[in-house]
Amino acid sequence: MTTIPARGLPRQAILAELEERKRGDRSWRQGKLAVYFYWLDEELERVQQEAYLAFWTENNLGQRAFPSLKSLEEEVIAMALSLLGGGAASGGTFTSGGSESIFLALMAARNRARSRRRVTRPNIVLPDSAHLTFDRAAEALGIEARRVPVGPALRAGVAAMAARMDADTVALVGSAPNYPFGTFDPIPELAALAAARGVWMHVDACVGGFLAPYVRRLGHDIPPFELSVPGVTSLSADIHKHGMAPKGASLLLVADAADREWHKFESRAWQRGPYAAYTTQGTRPGGAVAAAWAAMSHLGEEGYLRCARLIMEAKTIMTAGISAIPGLEILAPSDLGIFVWRSVDPALDIGKVAAAMDAEGWLVGRQQEPDGIHLHLNPIHRRFAEDYVAAVSRAVGAARAGEGARMGANERTY
Numbered sequence: 001m002t003t004i005p006a007r008g009l010p011r012q013a014i015l016a017e018l019e020e021r022k023r024g025d026r027s028w029r030q031g032k033l034a035v036y037f038y039w040l041d042e043e044l045e046r047v048q049q050e051a052y053l054a055f056w057t058e059n060n061l062g063q064r065a066f067p068s069l070k071s072l073e074e075e076v077i078a079m080a081l082s083l084l085g086g087g088a089a090s091g092g093t094f095t096s097g098g099s100e101s102i103f104l105a106l107m108a109a110r111n112r113a114r115s116r117r118r119v120t121r122p123n124i125v126l127p128d129s130a131h132l133t134f135d136r137a138a139e140a141l142g143i144e145a146r147r148v149p150v151g152p153a154l155r156a157g158v159a160a161m162a163a164r165m166d167a168d169t170v171a172l173v174g175s176a177p178n179y180p181f182g183t184f185d186p187i188p189e190l191a192a193l194a195a196a197r198g199v200w201m202h203v204d205a206c207v208g209g210f211l212a213p214y215v216r217r218l219g220h221d222i223p224p225f226e227l228s229v230p231g232v233t234s235l236s237a238d239i240h241k242h243g244m245a246p247k248g249a250s251l252l253l254v255a256d257a258a259d260r261e262w263h264k265f266e267s268r269a270w271q272r273g274p275y276a277a278y279t280t281q282g283t284r285p286g287g288a289v290a291a292a293w294a295a296m297s298h299l300g301e302e303g304y305l306r307c308a309r310l311i312m313e314a315k316t317i318m319t320a321g322i323s324a325i326p327g328l329e330i331l332a333p334s335d336l337g338i339f340v341w342r343s344v345d346p347a348l349d350i351g352k353v354a355a356a357m358d359a360e361g362w363l364v365g366r367q368q369e370p371d372g373i374h375l376h377l378n379p380i381h382r383r384f385a386e387d388y389v390a391a392v393s394r395a396v397g398a399a400r401a402g403e404g405a406r407m408g409a410n411e412r413t414y
């Protein structure tokens, strides 16, 4: 059994050990992953690290002690609101990640419906392409999650979702975009439906929030999804994804700041005095806020546009290269830097292609439906786009030659 060492190790030995442990990890710096990380350049990396370290031990629960963190957090929220359609009445909450932002949105929707409409057996209606973290939150909050199949266009079907709503529905969900396909749901239509029934409308822009507005400015067709769309109640956007901040940074934005109160906890039922929080966390890392503020302030609109351009260029190179390989197809549509490719040749087993790529060190994201391979690009992939296409080509050659093992679609590869 591992125990706390009787005698601690010196600093150098600790760092050497940590580096040693990393040796078996996949090399994201070589672009071998298309999931879990975001990287633009050395300069941004240094800004993130130094900003985080500047607040490495400050606790963001203690804003009375650290007005610095309060002002940084308020500016992060204000910058995001201005990017994502917020108005004068809007507000937001800085959270630890997309899962917490979504948890708070569902908790608020449930509490509001419980208070105003006396709903006791709440349900939410969402497309089956929505992130599974909605189901996790629903389970914890005593909410039934009603998943409705997306249509052949890979977008939420508004009529099908309307048909699953009833008097106990507390929220509708749409993604901007979803993770499995990278497609936007029809947010204006879903939000109008939610408004007509007096239901909370949550837009999950965890992955798209800090990318889609810039991809749109580059001239791509990105449908409206922001807080300014009539009927939208809340929107989640992860700063630790395309906001290019280190992990532990997401936002839950609300069109009307008064709706934040539905996910607030407040009590004085102990000896120590009043306690209140809008998040599920108590102690919160000050470094996460400082680094998020630093990333946004360092990049500016120019930097985010650069990220958007690199991602869309990488996507163009990869999708053109992959679709030129006989037997492969890019699943359409896909609106941002997420896409799926698959085999359309019965003699070409995508599981074998996946295993051959894995053997070369690529971390393959296996899509279970349709049976394929999933990619989620970040700016670093522009450098490795041609390498990736060449690797796909070699893997297809190996699979056609019948070499190697196969990687099933239901292996846990998320």
Ligand SMILES: *Cc1c(COP(=O)(O)O)cnc(C)c1O
Pocket: 096, 097, 098, 099, 100, 131, 133, 175, 177, 178, 179, 204, 205, 206, 207, 238, 250
């Ligand atoms: C990443 C993601 C989430 C969950 O966010 P975490 O930060 O991983 O908790 C939710 N929805 C979408 C669309 C995502 O891409």
